[in-house]
Amino acid sequence: FILLCKINNKSLGSYSNNVRIKYPSEFDVIFKLSVPFSKYINVEEDEDRPGYVNLDFEDVMEEMYECNGYTDAYNRFVDLVDTNNNYLRRSNLQRWLKDVMETCLDTFGNQVRGKWGHLYTLIYSKRGLAHTIYAKCSKHSISIDFVPGICFGPTEWMQLPHSRKFKHKCDQWFAVPKPTSGPKGTRRYAFMVCNPKVEHDLLLGRQNLKVVFRLLKSLRNAYGMYRLKSYFLTTAFLWEIQIQSDRFWHNPLHILLEHMLETLASDFADGSLPYFWNKDLNLLDILSDDDIDELAYKLGRAHETLRQYKFEPNLSKKRCLTHFELP
Structure with missing residues (x-):
């Protein structure tokens, strides 16, 4: 899990954009899922859901299967990818991440000491697309929403608002597992497209x-x-x-x-x-x-x-x- 995930250097939401109206106690961050051979992920437009994509892992799975040293990663993704069409399943990914975070707290303990000596108790909760950690002590509490994201580059089918203000900045996108509606048969494969860095830069x-x-x-x-x-x-x-x-x-x-x-x-x-x-x-x-x-x-x-x-x-x-x- 440590090798798979990396915290993105940009927060999301009100804290990152400096528009909070109170002392910050709630934070949103993307943690980037560093998928082996990620350049082989085929990012397809979801025809039933504007703003969403499907992630085809067929070539990724082939590379992991054929290369030495990726057996554990391959076996993990076998449980996350639909064998019928090679699409990454959103709910399977989220359940696995939930299990990992709960196991981490059980294994390494749920208490940490803060910078000023306060002892915080950590509590995990799954909320929508985010994995939330609450840190509470006798003085105050904070919460951090960790949003998993799979990074990909620009694709030809993406229709972006044409603007000189950001047209050269859209080199990195994230597919995040935000639940959605639409046909039930394909809903499980839908990931929402977002670009928090460009949004942050535009507001700045x-x-x-x-x-x-x-x-x-x-x-x-x-x-x-x-x-x-x-x-x-x-x-x-x-x-x-x-x-x-x-x-x-x-x-x-x-x-x-x-x-x-x-x-x-x-x-x-x-x-x-x-x-x-x-x-x-x-x-x-x-x-x-x-x-x-x-x-x-x-x-x-x-x-x-x-x-x-x-x-x-x-x-x-x-x-x-x-x-x-x-x-």
């Missing part, structure tokens, strides 16, 4: 963007919009970065906040927020119609309220703060 260094991102998260919490995932906000910003010039992000905060609220309210009113790496995948499909309607209403109400505040010169700071959750 745009004057007021991160401040507005934090304000939106704070407003989301104050309004109880618990189904408004941080990645929905990230995606909305990525599309705006694609559309707007770099100078747009130099606008005053209230203009940017109003614009992004209006954009999000419109997206949810339309029931559509396309995935940045494949616009045919609607990220809102994971929500119910009632959830979408509720979020559209709350976002629209927040936008209209803050828009009206511009015309109230005697507005108090206290009243404004009621729309945001303070850290």
Whole structure:
């Protein structure tokens, strides 16, 4: 397992993008699965699921079988790959990783001492596509979501948003085992495509963007919009970065906040927020119609309220703060 996995040098999510509104206690990282002979993995577009791929291991298995020193790895992948079509099975991979992490804690112990001498107890949990480690002591606790990813290079069939802002940076992609819908017969082979490094680079260094991102998260919490995932906000910003010039992000905060609220309210009113790496995948499909309607209403109400505040010169700071959750 140690030879197979490597922690990617980029975190994911709010901590990496520096948009947390509180002291960080939750982290997301990709751990890269270093597959032997990975250059032989045939990455195929999933025709039933936009934004997803199937991983054909036929040539990988042949190389491991024929080369000396790979017997253990070959035997392991025999359990992970479907012998009928040579596709890597998402659930088999996840079950194996779960077993490995639980075995590690049982074998090496579930307690570690932190930098300042605190004794942390480690607890493992499987949540969605992530393998989560909770570290708890008497003073505080943290959690780390480890997302397994198989790295691959660009392929001819990938249709990317055309932009000079990142077109030369898309040399490394990850296939992550995110559960999905679609035909049951092929669902087990589906891995979602993502590129956290490019997303991080796009969000980086745009004057007021991160401040507005934090304000939106704070407003989301104050309004109880618990189904408004941080990645929905990230995606909305990525599309705006694609559309707007770099100078747009130099606008005053209230203009940017109003614009992004209006954009999000419109997206949810339309029931559509396309995935940045494949616009045919609607990220809102994971929500119910009632959830979408509720979020559209709350976002629209927040936008209209803050828009009206511009015309109230005697507005108090206290009243404004009621729309945001303070850290």
